[in-house]
Amino acid sequence: MAVLTVVIAPDSFKGTARAGEAARAIADGWASVRPDDRLQLLPMADGGEGTLDAFETAVPGARRIPVEVQGPDNHSVASSWLLLPDGTGVVELANTSGLTLLDPLRPLDAHTLGFGQAIAAALDEGVVRLLLALGGSASTDGGAGALAALGALFVDATNRPIRLGNRGLGTLAKADLTRLRALPAGGAQILCDVSNPLLGVNGAAAVFGPQKGATAAQVAGLESNLTRLARLIRVDPSRAGAGAAGGTAFGLLAWGATLAPGAVAVGEALGVPAALAGASVLITGEGRFDAQSAAGKVPSYLLEQAAAAGVPAMLVAGGIEAETAEFAAAVSLTDLAGSSSAALADPLRYLHEAGAALARSCGG
CATH class of the missing domain: 3.90.1510.10 (Glycerate kinase, domain 2)
Known part of the structure; x- marks a missing residue:
């Protein structure tokens, strides 16, 4: 199995998990399925909390x-x-x-x-x-x-x-x-x-x-x-x-x-373009992926950057309310947990499960 370089760059899941916590939970879930892959954590923000x-x-x-x-x-x-x-x-x-x-x-x-x-x-x-x-x-x-x-x-x-x-x-x-x-x-x-x-x-x-x-x-x-x-x-x-x-x-x-x-400003300061230049996969995410997500939010910015670098992008979101066809894979915590209340009650658990699910989609 080929070793992948995975950039994990979510925004915060507002009110439930900070960006750093979300990135770590997704990474741990991925590593539980594909332990040999190289994981780079780049917790993101769009200028708001976190x-x-x-x-x-x-x-x-x-x-x-x-x-x-x-x-x-x-x-x-x-x-x-x-x-x-x-x-x-x-x-x-x-x-x-x-x-x-x-x-x-x-x-x-x-x-x-x-x-x-x-x-x-x-x-x-x-x-x-x-x-x-x-x-x-x-x-x-x-x-x-x-x-x-x-x-x-x-x-x-x-x-x-x-x-x-x-x-x-x-x-x-x-x-x-x-x-x-x-x-x-x-x-x-x-x-x-x-x-x-x-x-x-x-x-x-x-x-x-x-x-x-x-x-x-x-x-x-x-x-x-x-x-x-x-x-x-x-x-x-x-x-x-x-x-x-x-x-x-x-x-x-x-x-x-x-x-x-x-x-854009946070991504440039954190070196996102350089990180994607050597990546195999990008994972991003936020609490709710909806129509507003396309207007300058973290997932839309990273989707553009990944496309420019020729890297497939994957999405993790608390809830998904918009089209995700441009992502190679997308996982909703609400779907994993069975309800939004269950996902909100234990977000790190389901972020871990989301990371594992995405890893399995890559042949883990």
């Missing part, structure tokens, strides 16, 4: 730098950012100002100040470039909190600083960005996986507000307040991606950061 974990696992010499920030509900959060050997800083919104840090949700008052504080800490450390991962936001503040931590001043008609969060934007009269800290020499790249504009029916409030706990009436208020912010900042609110993370991308664009498809 981006730090992906870089830490894949980049030798990456260092976690602890930082204490003001969380989205104003409580202190013990967080961290990642310093790569080349001087790049990776800062993740999810672990500084993310939705999972809230209970209960605060759709009007959650903010991104802590994310900005972590960015400021990376600048203090002297990073030469920033990668800013935007998934998992708790707020719809247009990035005002993050900009405030970086030196911006947002005031009301009496020249007093507005309160944090989207609610505060309702009293915004002036935005002064002249005191913003300088970008690092290599710039700042925003990693995100959505193309939504800031405003409108596809914007940050309408699409993502309900996910952050907003009612229909509150969504209208969120939209109105973001519109007020957009009038005072010289960034086109209709720009694709400006609505990412409750409009945090919009604020970072005002700082001078640039947008990049998260999966």
Whole structure:
């Protein structure tokens, strides 16, 4: 039996397994059937939750730098950012100002100040470039909190600083960005996986507000307040991606950061093209493979990369709700477990079984 080189590069299975855990479970399952194959684990991310974990696992010499920030509900959060050997800083919104840090949700008052504080800490450390991962936001503040931590001043008609969060934007009269800290020499790249504009029916409030706990009436208020912010900042609110993370991308664009498809940027940083050049098989995956997966998510990016390298790609997903004909094989954890609830209850077990099933499809 020929020895295969297998690149295992899943995204996180959100809420159930981190990308690194998923990669290891799939690898263990594969090895149980084909123990002689060479397995390379490249846990992936698209700029959302788990981006730090992906870089830490894949980049030798990456260092976690602890930082204490003001969380989205104003409580202190013990967080961290990642310093790569080349001087790049990776800062993740999810672990500084993310939705999972809230209970209960605060759709009007959650903010991104802590994310900005972590960015400021990376600048203090002297990073030469920033990668800013935007998934998992708790707020719809247009990035005002993050900009405030970086030196911006947002005031009301009496020249007093507005309160944090989207609610505060309702009293915004002036935005002064002249005191913003300088970008690092290599710039700042925003990693995100959505193309939504800031405003409108596809914007940050309408699409993502309900996910952050907003009612229909509150969504209208969120939209109105973001519109007020957009009038005072010289960034086109209709720009694709400006609505990412409750409009945090919009604020970072005002700082001078640039947008990049998260999966592409992470994949290039982790060396995915080089890994596939010597691979026999690629395995990727995510929690749910659906119509949105084709719009810049990890599996679609890796499918393209594998096709370019002439490598067959296989898919593991918690649930499969879209066509998988382009993959050489596809396995659903829900099908393996018999139900979605069973798969969610023990995801690592079924990820292991999925790895074994894929190995058997290769003649194991």
